[in-house]
Amino acid sequence: MTAQGPIQADIEVGGGTWRFPASRPLRLDSGAQLAPLEIGYKTYGALNADRTNAVLVCHALSGDQHLASTHPITGKPGWWDRFVGPGKPLDPERHFIICTNVVGGCMGTTGPASIDARTGQPYGLSFPVITIADMVRAQAMLIEAMGIETLFAVIGGSMGGMQALQWAADYPEKIFSVVCIAAAARHSAQNIAFHEVGRQAIMADPNWCGGAYLAAGVRPEKGLAVARMAAHITYLSEAALQRKFGRELQRDGLSWGFDADFQVESYLRHQGTSFVDRFDANSYLYITRALDYFDLAAGYGGVLAQAFVRARDVKFCVLSFSSDWLYPTSESRDIVRALNGAGCRTSFAEIETDKGHDAFFLDEPLLDATLQGFLGAQAQARGLS
């Protein structure tokens, strides 16, 4: 479905590809421009008459716009299905929920697998390096095109949380509230290191073809699978892995070979091989690069609070998970300290869980309750419902 005009206020479940004309390029932090820009997006619920109930949900590294609807490739439920529905924190009966595929992605938004209009070939490595701010700039173009002046909330976990923070820095006047879950204001050396392993795994695959694999009719599936496996470990906690798998075997006894003996090996291999069915390897390179480049304070003389000075009227909710070692609670505390320093109204909670970073996808009742409570309070303040 393609929607090019003002959004239909009565669509229950909508979305499609928003196409900006070549005359409206996306200006990138690198200095390059991307045109024509297409944005793949999904919507849930309807925009109210005042256009005050729009919620933007930002996805994480490996996510996409299929927030709460069946994924067209995997056939699985949306990645945050459990948060969206009547009576849930994101309620299509009350909110107009928007989720866009990020720039550089591979699910409908312009990315390295898209056709470069100048050449008629996939961009590949000629795609410009993008940043979190570029992703947000593209979202802002879409929101404006939809005729929405102010978002009731920008919400995201992990890379989605970084986008939410970037919204607060770049477009504070366009947002009412921000929920930032399990994120950080800048990528640490260890975060960069893990991403570099993944990129090297992809680029080591001869089927990567210097990034031009689509033209060659192949895909660096093995390299991308290894990258996903390495990353996936960082999404879980040691305790969760131990609880789920321990040293449990696949079969009775050891194989005395290199088959998957342990259940955790088999699980990880599955994570790798299933990922390559739905994700583009070059997108993985570009999005991890955007994450590594992310350092919100850098544009403000290294003082994170300065990034939020214009966001004093925005209400923030910052959440972390106690067992998240990818974006540990200390990173969220740094964000909260900066928000407080800037005089922003900020709620913060560390949710006790052994599920690690991926807890924000999982059944974590305190997360539901906290989101429900924060968004409910903001809805009252905003005069919604």
Next chain:
Amino acid sequence: MTAQGPIQADIEVGGGTWRFPASRPLRLDSGAQLAPLEIGYKTYGALNADRTNAVLVCHALSGDQHLASTHPITGKPGWWDRFVGPGKPLDPERHFIICTNVVGGCMGTTGPASIDARTGQPYGLSFPVITIADMVRAQAMLIEAMGIETLFAVIGGSMGGMQALQWAADYPEKIFSVVCIAAAARHSAQNIAFHEVGRQAIMADPNWCGGAYLAAGVRPEKGLAVARMAAHITYLSEAALQRKFGRELQRDGLSWGFDADFQVESYLRHQGTSFVDRFDANSYLYITRALDYFDLAAGYGGVLAQAFVRARDVKFCVLSFSSDWLYPTSESRDIVRALNGAGCRTSFAEIETDKGHDAFFLDEPLLDATLQGFLGAQAQARGLS
């Protein structure tokens, strides 16, 4: 240099390749036998007249026998050079120090790159899967062949510490003391997961050739480098990475590409590429497999203390590092609890450091002092010096 007879008591720095006849195979846990067995080893100092001053140092996953002598490939000092020398914890003037390359290794001990006498070709994947107990059994053969009845100490960090524990379980009557540093009595699900990523990276490299790369005249260098990069992150702490590298750039400004922008990327790439010069990819598969299979309690009905019941007369020193997340202190505490349960005399210390698992290679004064103190006390008890 090859030494086949009883060891020369007057050699200052010795070593070579110990060749066992085919009639003395190494019996493996898998049920297979390895013959003829060769063991690459180094010695420092001289065996005393009572043959009571021998210390066996066991190396870690990527180590070898070049404990305190220039590495023949890299030209770098031995991996524990700082611990070996006059007045140091391991003193060639007082100790006869032995370090052997493990079975499955690639520095002189029989491993997958060795020629299989039955075929005249490198073993490759026809090499049998080996275990930590197999490594120790080979060391015990060497010690016996050297005419040494009792080792004054068996010492090791990481996989070396696991070998030291295995010595205590299998040959308690042949050892006087054990130092186990930054190790665990079994590999956790997370440990297995990281190793599986490394193995998949190697096996994804087309130059791996199903393990027969030597015959094909190629080497899976890219895959092995990725495996090493992923593993190397686990050897450091987040704090150490942040302190050493943070978000420091290689050059002024970002490249807006996929070159190594950040110093941590460049460092990690160097770790990967330099590793492939000195390590065999199949050895990496076999040794990581041995580590994953390691579960000392498994042979004792799951009760770790039972593994140490026969080691009541052995003195133990167990050390961990506070920032080691590969083999965290909790793993060492489990070992200590089991040793105490078995009635073994045990010293334990957690050394406060932000250097992570690799602290046992690094300048960590408390480690030096603790080793010096423990070995000094044991020397007195043993009537040495």
